[in-house]
Amino acid sequence: MPDKKSGLKSAYELAMERLAQKDGALKPLSGQQKAALAEVDRKAKAKTAEVEIMQRQNLAEAHAGGDAEKIKAAEEQYTAELNKIRANAEAEKERIRNR
Numbered sequence: 787m788p789d790k791k792s793g794l795k796s797a798y799e800l801a802m803e804r805l806a807q808k809d810g811a812l813k814p815l816s817g818q819q820k821a822a823l824a825e826v827d828r829k830a831k832a833k834t835a836e837v838e839i840m841q842r843q844n845l846a847e848a849h850a851g852g853d854a855e856k857i858k859a860a861e862e863q864y865t866a867e868l869n870k871i872r873a874n875a876e877a878e879k880e881r882i883r884n885r
Contacts, residue, residue: 815883822882830875837867 795803815823841864848856 819882819885823879826875826878826882830871833871834868837864837871841867 841860844860845857845864848860
């Protein structure tokens with residue numbers, strides 16, 4: 787809380803003011819937006835679990851073959867798919883927040 791006598795503000799209050807100046811006033815999320823964000827998280831987690839299951843099998847096959855290039859390719863594919871899922875989820879969340 788700001789000190790009424792000296793006008794001092796906490797670091798949190800200063801940061802929030804700077805953020806509001808930079809991005810405009812922060813508006814609270816509606817219940818519908820919160821539900822939509824939760825749904826995006828749920829779908830992203832489900833998709834991540836699906837990819838993990840598929841990639842475990844691919845990695846196991848690559849390790850069984852002992853080919854270092856196949857192992858590296860499988861790991862890179864796994865990482866790329868997870869990054870894609872996360873990026874898509876964040877983009878969808880940002881779209882929902884800006885409604």
